[in-house]
Amino acid sequence: MTVDKKTAKNVTNIIEGLGMNSNPETISILEDVGTNSKVDAIREMTSRALVRKNEHDALKVVITNKGKGINDMSTIVAMSTINELLSLSDKSEAMRVLSDTVEMHTDEEVRDNARSVKALMALS
Amino acid sequence: MANLSIPSIRERLFNTSRHEQSTQRNSSNPFAATSFKGNVLTADVFESSSKKNDNNISATEKLKASALVGSISGYGERFQNMINSVISFGNRVKENVVNGWNKMNSIEISFAPAREVMGSFYGSIKDTLNTPVNEIFFTGISAKSVSKMEDMSMARQLLSDNVAMYEAMV
Numbered sequence: 109m110t111v112d113k114k115t116a117k118n119v120t121n122i123i124e125g126l127g128m129n130s131n132p133e134t135i136s137i138l139e140d141v142g143t144n145s146k147v148d149a150i151r152e153m154t155s156r157a158l159v160r161k162n163e164h165d166a167l168k169v170v171i172t173n174k175g176k177g178i179n180d181m182s183t184i185v186a187m188s189t190i191n192e193l194l195s196l197s198d199k200s201e202a203m204r205v206l207s208d209t210v211e212m213h214t215d216e217e218v219r220d221n222a223r224s225v226k227a228l229m230a231l232s
Numbered sequence: 233m234a235n236l237s238i239p240s241i242r243e244r245l246f247n248t249s250r251h252e253q254s255t256q257r258n259s260s261n262p263f264a265a266t267s268f269k270g271n272v273l274t275a276d277v278f279e280s281s282s283k284k285n286d287n288n289i290s291a292t293e294k295l296k297a298s299a300l301v302g303s304i305s306g307y308g309e310r311f312q313n314m315i316n317s318v319i320s321f322g323n324r325v326k327e328n329v330v331n332g333w334n335k336m337n338s339i340e341i342s343f344a345p346a347r348e349v350m351g352s353f354y355g356s357i358k359d360t361l362n363t364p365v366n367e368i369f370f371t372g373i374s375a376k377s378v379s380k381m382e383d384m385s386m387a388r389q390l391l392s393d394n395v396a397m398y399e400a401m402v
Contacts, residue, residue, distance in 0.1 A: 111401040118372045119394045125378020126387060133384040141391045147399055 120153060127157030132165065139169045143176045151176075152185045159192040159202075167205045171222060172213060178221050190225055194232050203229060 123142060126134040135158065142154025155177045158166040170177025170189050177189045193202050206229070209222035373390070381387045 111398055114372050115394065115397050115401065119391075119398050121373050121375040122378050122387075122391045122394055124375040125373075125381070126391065128375065128379035129381060129387075131382070131384060134387065137384065137388045137391060141388065141395055145395055145399065147395075147402055150395055150398060 119150060123150075123153045123157050127160050132163075135161070135163070135166045135169065138166075139176075143169065143173075148182045148185055151180060151182065152188045155180070155185060155189040156192045159189060159196070162196055162198060162201055164201060164205065167202050171202075171205050171225075172209050172218065174215055174218055178225055179218055186221075190228065193225060194229060199229055199232075 123138065126138055138154050138158055142157070143151055145151050145154070155170045158170050158177070161167075173179065175181060178186050178193070180186045180189070193199070196202055203226065206222045206226040210219050210226060213219050213222065373394075378387065378390070
């Protein structure tokens with residue numbers, strides 16, 4: 109079954125709109141609904157929207173949570189999130205979150221991923 | 233010996249011989265009695281028959297030629313009339329167009345509100361053309377409206393419903 113264009117466009121616009129909305133509660137909405145979706149495309153769009161916010165809480169969602177953002181099981185979602193992080197004009201907050209994750213996170217896989225992305229961002 | 237009797241003399245004087253009586257024409261020519269030997273000339277005996285034929289042909293051709301010339305001159309006149317009428321028609325059209333153009337110019341200059349309306353119309357068209365096509369025809373939820381949304385419970389519900397709809401189609 110294929111997704112009709114109007115529904116796909118609605119979801120895309122809602123996620124983009126919530127990413128632009130300055131209300132802090134939008135982060136939890138995106139995390140709860142978007143990053144937990146079973147659809148890769150929705151998780152990918154949500155992760156990118158959270159990265160574009162470039163806020164501590166939003167970046168934490170996509171960096172420190174196992175199975176979300178750079179730690180997503182889907183390579184496409186993980187790579188898209190990393191690409192969006194590399195595209196940030198101001199990377200300072202992202203680097204801070206990555207450093208904290210590398211140093212303090214309990215899960216080794218998450219720490220390794222954060223280390224790799226941090227290295228990439230340092231080189232870019 | 234000559235016959236000198238009175239009847240013979242009268243006959244000679246008034247030329248009433250039997251021969252001449254037989255050759256006399258039934259003509260109304262009053263000079264018939266005094267014509268050459270009493271014969272009336274009914275044809276042009278001083279010209280050859282061939283020359284007479286030539287004259288006849290020439291006359292016919294002359295008539296034809298004159299008729300042709302007349303007809304040609306008639307056509308020329310008709311063409312001239314047609315051309316004149318076309319020229320006058322063109323001049324009338326030109327005058328009307330020029331007058332209409334002048335009137336339009338005066339109306340546009342004097343009717344400022346219409347110009348303002350046209351200006352705003354032009355502006356709206358320009359704005360529409362600058363808008364992406366997918367946004368003109370898309371009647372769903374826009375990212376701009378969501379970015380300005382203040383009711384977060386409504387925003388959450390909106391995203392949940394649409395994500396659920398999306399997931400149902402996959």
